[in-house]
Amino acid sequence: MPEHAAATFALKSWDEKPYDEMKGMPKLTRVSANKSYQGDITGEGQVEYLMMYRDDGSATFMGLERVVGAVGGRSGSFVLQHSGIFEGGVAKAALSVVPGSGTEELRDVKGQGEFAVGHQPPYSMTLDYEFE
Numbered sequence: 001m002p003e004h005a006a007a008t009f010a011l012k013s014w015d016e017k018p019y020d021e022m023k024g025m026p027k028l029t030r031v032s033a034n035k036s037y038q039g040d041i042t043g044e045g046q047v048e049y050l051m052m053y054r055d056d057g058s059a060t061f062m063g064l065e066r067v068v069g070a071v072g073g074r075s076g077s078f079v080l081q082h083s084g085i086f087e088g089g090v091a092k093a094a095l096s097v098v099p100g101s102g103t104e105e106l107r108d109v110k111g112q113g114e115f116a117v118g119h120q121p122p123y124s125m126t127l128d129y130e131f132e
Contacts, residue, residue, distance in 0.1 A: 043069010076104030
């Protein structure tokens with residue numbers, strides 16, 4: 001039976017740079033960001049996003065984030081895959097633990113999560129997880 005983790009995160013840094021901009025075409029950017037987690041998930045995250053912006057300011061993004069810390073009292077690290085959209089000032093993402101990415105006490109973790117956050121903290125997320 002999966003456990004439910006609720007946490008908040010803070011953005012410690014956000015470094016976004018365009019890597020492909022052409023007139024009349026969507027802008028492509030790359031983001032490196034650092035996060036800190038509190039709640040049922042504690043620790044630090046390092047995420048790399050690839051983003052595509054439309055003319056209306058909405059965006060689609062995907063990313064990989066290594067989280068180092070603890071989930072439900074077990075320590076180690078794991079990688080989250082992000083797949084999301086940004087529209088109307090809200091970023092919504094589906095999260096999944098990348099199979100085989102867990103270490104130490106989180107070695108066999110698997111799970112799915114989500115967040116929907118605006119520009120103002122606190123940023124909340126959930127993760128339903130279990131161990132194989």
